[in-house]
Amino acid sequence: MTEQATALSPEEVQRILAARAQQLALLPKAEAAEGELLHLATFLLGDERYGVELALMQELQPLDTATWSRIPCPPDFVLGAVNTRGRLHSVTDVCRFLGLPARELSETAHVLLVKGGSPGELPLELCLVADAVPEVTTVPLSALQPAAETVSSQAQEYVRGVTEDMLVVLDLPRLLADPRLIVHETA
Numbered sequence: 001m002t003e004q005a006t007a008l009s010p011e012e013v014q015r016i017l018a019a020r021a022q023q024l025a026l027l028p029k030a031e032a033a034e035g036e037l038l039h040l041a042t043f044l045l046g047d048e049r050y051g052v053e054l055a056l057m058q059e060l061q062p063l064d065t066a067t068w069s070r071i072p073c074p075p076d077f078v079l080g081a082v083n084t085r086g087r088l089h090s091v092t093d094v095c096r097f098l099g100l101p102a103r104e105l106s107e108t109a110h111v112l113l114v115k116g117g118s119p120g121e122l123p124l125e126l127c128l129v130a131d132a133v134p135e136v137t138t139v140p141l142s143a144l145q146p147a148a149e150t151v152s153s154q155a156q157e158y159v160r161g162v163t164e165d166m167l168v169v170l171d172l173p174r175l176l177a178d179p180r181l182i183v184h185e186t187a
Contacts, residue, residue: 036141041112042167043130045095046103051169052114052128054136059084059113063091063105063129075180079105082127084113091127092181094170098155108132116176124176139163 008016040051041060061067061084068082068091077096081088091111096102111127112134144161147168158178160171175181 038139038141038144038169040137040139040167040169041134042137043110043112043134044132045129046101046131049165049167050094051137051139051167052112052172056114056116056172057112057134058115058125060134061111061113061127063109063111068111076102079129082111084127087125089113089125089127090181091129093129094175097175097181098158099152100155103131105129106131110134114172114176116173121177124181126176126181137167139167139169144169 038051039054041054041057042049042051044050061082063082068080070080071078074080074090077093079091079093082091093102108131110130110133112130113125113127115123115125117124143163145163147156147159147162158171158175160169162168
C-alpha cells in the first residue's frame with residue numbers, strides 16, 4: 001500500500017481524501033433520516049387503529065356524562081363540548097368528520113385534547129373521541145406507506161401514512177387547519 005500511496009501525486013491524494021470526506025459527511029444524515037421515529041398516541045375508532053403525534057396531545061380524559069354536554073345544532077361531527085380545566089373544547093368525532101360510518105360511543109370512550117393547526121395562526125384546540133384508552137407507541141417514519149389503497153378518498157388528505165399492521169397515522173396539523181372545524185353560528 002505504501003508503494004501505491006507514493007505513486008500518487010499529492011493532488012491525487014487530496015482529491016481522493018476530499019471525496020471520502022464528502023461521503024462520510026453524508027452518511028449520518030442518511031442514517032438519521034432512516035432512523036427518524038414518530039411517537040404516537042394510538043387509539044381505536046370502531047375496528048380501525050389510528051395514531052396522532054404524541055407531541056400534539058395535551059390531555060386525556062374518560063368521556064362520561066359527568067364531563068361533557070351535548071350542544072344544540074352542531075355539525076354532525078361535533079358531539080358536544082367538554083370543560084377541561086375551565087376551558088370549553090368541542091368534542092369531535094373524527095370518523096364522522098372524515099365521512100366514515102357513524103358508530104355508538106363505547107363505555108370506554110375517551111377524549112384526547114389535541115392542539116395544532118396552520119403555521120402563523122393561533123393553534124386550534126379540540127377533543128377527539130377515541131373508543132378506548134389510547135396507547136403510546138413508536139413507529140419509524142420509514143415504515144409509513146401511502147394511504148391510497150387502504151383509506152377512503154375523503155380521508156386521504158388527512159392521513160400521513162399507514163403502517164404494515166394497518167395503523168392509520170393522521171396528519172393532525174393538516175386536520176386541525178381545516179376551516180370546517182370552526183363552527184360559525186349565525187342566528
